[in-house]
Amino acid sequence: xxxxxxxxxxxxxxxxxxxxxxxxxxxxxxxxxxxxxxxxxxxxxxxxxxxxxxxxxxxxxxxxx
Numbered sequence: 001x002x003x004x005x006x007x008x009x010x011x012x013x014x015x016x017x018x019x020x021x022x023x024x025x026x027x028x029x030x031x032x033x034x035x036x037x038x039x040x041x042x043x044x045x046x047x048x049x050x051x052x053x054x055x056x057x058x059x060x061x062x063x064x065x
Contacts, residue, residue: 001062
C-alpha cells in the first residue's frame with residue numbers, strides 16, 4: 001500500500017512524500033503498517049489516528065505497491 005501525509009513536525013517523515021506501507025500480519029506489531037522513515041529505520045503505525053503524525057490519518061495513495 002502507498003501512503004502519504006502533509007505532516008511536517010517530525011524528522012523521520014517528509015511531508016508529501018509517498019511511502020510504501022507493509023501490513024504486519026503476525027508478531028508484536030500485527031495489524032500495524034511498517035514504513036521505512038527518512039532516518040533509515042522502520043517505524044510501525046496505524047493508518048487512522050497515527051501518533052506519528054499528530055493523530056491524523058495517513059492518506060492512502062494506492063492499495064497496490
